Amino acid sequence: MTDITSLRSGRAQAGVFRRVNRDVLATLQRPGVGWAAMMAIVLTVLGIGVIAEIYQIKVGLGVAGYVPPIMWAVYITNFVFWVGIAHSGTLISAILFLFRAQFRTAVYRISETMTVFAVMTAGLFPLIHLGRVWYFYYLVPYPNERLLWPNFRSPLVWDFFAISTYFTISSVFLYVGLIPDIAAARDRAQTRFRQKLYGALSLGWQGTDSQWRHYNRAYLFLAGLATPLVLSVHSVVSWDFAMAIVPGWHSTIFAPYFVAGAIFSGVAMVITLVVPLRKAFRLQDYIDEYHLDRLAKLLLLTSSIVFYAYLVEVWTAWYSGSPYERAIFWDRAFGQYAWASWIMYGCNCIIPLVLWFKRVRTSWFWMFIVSIFVNIGMWFERFVIIIQSLAHEFVPYQWDYYNPTWVEMAITAGSFAWFLMWFLLFIKFLPSMAIAELKELLPPRLKRQKKEMETA
Amino acid sequence: MSAEVMERGVRGAFYTLEEAAHAVNALEAEGFAADDITLFSPIPTSEIEDELDRPPSPVRYFTITGGILGCITGFVLTYWTFFAWPLHVGGKPLSSFPVTVVIMFELTVLLGGLFSVAAVFIFSRIPALTIKPGYHPRFSEDLFGVFVHASEDEGKKNASQVLSGLGAIEVTDEAE
Structure with missing residues (x-):
């Protein structure tokens, strides 16, 4: 057991383990000027969004650009967009965990964090859209003095259950995954504040055999439970639309179409966040072209599914023979919202085709650009589905055109700021990479370094 | 076992999980009760379960x-x-x-x-307000640890011998 080869191998392993701790915990050092500047911008935009929301509460929903019959607009677009962003986090952390996809280890913490903060952002929009936010509790089933109960036949109540379950489970999943890493941060905390903070958050974790045994089992079960949950949540969101008889909404492909779209937009957001983070924290050895290539392939796969769903929708509309269905898709391509539709088709179907080239898939710059386009395209997908469908319902007399107002735009910008604010706080206070799991499944570059150390 | 006795024991640090798990099994073979031995690991490997032959988690x-x-x-x-x-x-x-x-x-x-x-x-007995004896900050970093509760000098000596004989890079007496 103690021969020279195994000793050398053990030393090399310990050296690499120390490096992982050092590099990941270095991200928690005192924030620099860049971080502070980002935070200042984010807080300013958030402030503008909050002012717009206060104005809307004071004056009423009239300040939003709703015109009958377009009574769902940018707020619901944002809601669906942010729920969608949340999805790839759970895909990467839970589904790819069950599939034992090794590339997930380096990026899953960032994705999970993104999930929780995206759901927190999404959850704001039904309240904002409600106008009178203080009536939100009508959705909650509890024995109230009016003896009222929610109508469980409404997909909006299903949504309440789906989103709150999703938020709870993904937060718990994130926190459980964080405990061993917070313990590592606790053991190396320099300041008293950090010692107290990590000491409390790590719950006295010590990584004993008994703790790991129960932890591993629970983590597996949580992943197993989160997997169908992630598929169910966006299906339920899609039923908010598909259960209505509005042409362009009332479709059986909506659930898989929305789930694929959600993962598509979520993976794009992971890339958008990972590219600058890797550079800012010098994590090149942990997240390299191998990870980027895998994420790009996931993006390409989901883009193909979304592309296929767009084609199926048009085909179904034509084949159905329903004049309303045919009219809505004709209007989508050539009508008053054609500009939005073509942004959607261009960003979601055409631009991702460049991912067939490996040179693009392994280029940080081009992947960042493609991911931004996908984010824009997916936002417009929701915009088109919601607004264009409502604007062009059954009766031509009802048709109208909706323009978002400054209030809606300010709140939308504020939602991005709200999301980024939490993300910026997270990366400075908690480990943005899974230290313990990275050691178990070393990224390719660290594996090579370990081999070199063994032979040195 | 009283709290006072629980605080005493011998700690060994290892480079690899295999060595640490081997030490645990050897200590059990020496007659130490499984409850008195704790293995600390910086990684969540599921091999711990296989190596130590523990029952599946409830x-x-x-x-x-x-x-x-x-x-x-x-x-x-x-x-x-x-x-x-x-x-x-x-x-x-x-x-x-x-x-x-x-x-x-x-x-x-x-x-x-x-x-x-x-x-x-x-x-897992968390949240815990105190850190268990035998723990060392390096067990969340680069080393695997084995802690044996032993109050008697003879038990400690025995455990130390087993630990150092099986590749422990450091064996410490946690007397205080």
């Missing part, structure tokens, strides 16, 4: 209980609501099973997940 019973409870709650809540707040729509029946499926599913996942986490907390 967390699964909590998960299934939570899941079943959630499923039943979803069914009862929706059906009870159908009749407590009757909404008559076009002479259709008050209850409709398909809509309950969504709520049953969501609550199954919710309670199944929460029960699993509760089980980890209960069985």
Whole structure:
């Protein structure tokens, strides 16, 4: 057991383990000027969004650009967009965990964090859209003095259950995954504040055999439970639309179409966040072209599914023979919202085709650009589905055109700021990479370094 | 075992999990009770379970209980609501099973997940206010540790010999 080869191998392993701790915990050092500047911008935009929301509460929903019959607009677009962003986090952390996809280890913490903060952002929009936010509790089933109960036949109540379950489970999943890493941060905390903070958050974790045994089992079960949950949540969101008889909404492909779209937009957001983070924290050895290539392939796969769903929708509309269905898709391509539709088709179907080239898939710059386009395209997908469908319902007399107002735009910008604010706080206070799991499944570059150390 | 005795023992640090697990098995063979030996690991490897021959974690019973409870709650809540707040729509029946499926599913996942986490907390004895004896900050970094509770000098000596004979890079007496 103690021969020279195994000793050398053990030393090399310990050296690499120390490096992982050092590099990941270095991200928690005192924030620099860049971080502070980002935070200042984010807080300013958030402030503008909050002012717009206060104005809307004071004056009423009239300040939003709703015109009958377009009574769902940018707020619901944002809601669906942010729920969608949340999805790839759970895909990467839970589904790819069950599939034992090794590339997930380096990026899953960032994705999970993104999930929780995206759901927190999404959850704001039904309240904002409600106008009178203080009536939100009508959705909650509890024995109230009016003896009222929610109508469980409404997909909006299903949504309440789906989103709150999703938020709870993904937060718990994130926190459980964080405990061993917070313990590592606790053991190396320099300041008293950090010692107290990590000491409390790590719950006295010590990584004993008994703790790991129960932890591993629970983590597996949580992943197993989160997997169908992630598929169910966006299906339920899609039923908010598909259960209505509005042409362009009332479709059986909506659930898989929305789930694929959600993962598509979520993976794009992971890339958008990972590219600058890797550079800012010098994590090149942990997240390299191998990870980027895998994420790009996931993006390409989901883009193909979304592309296929767009084609199926048009085909179904034509084949159905329903004049309303045919009219809505004709209007989508050539009508008053054609500009939005073509942004959607261009960003979601055409631009991702460049991912067939490996040179693009392994280029940080081009992947960042493609991911931004996908984010824009997916936002417009929701915009088109919601607004264009409502604007062009059954009766031509009802048709109208909706323009978002400054209030809606300010709140939308504020939602991005709200999301980024939490993300910026997270990366400075908690480990943005899974230290313990990275050691178990070393990224390719660290594996090579370990081999070199063994032979040195 | 009294608290005073629990605080005493011998700690060995190892480079690899295999060595540490081997030491645990050797200590058990030497007559130390499994409850008196703790292995510390910086990585979540599932090999720990195989190497140490421990029984499967009882967390699964909590998960299934939570899941079943959630499923039943979803069914009862929706059906009870159908009749407590009757909404008559076009002479259709008050209850409709398909809509309950969504709520049953969501609550199954919710309670199944929460029960699993509760089980980890209960069985892992967290949150804990104090750090157990035998722990060293490097056990969350680069080393694997084995701690043996032993109050008698003879037990300590025996454990030290086993640990250093099996590749421990450092063996310390945790007397205080």
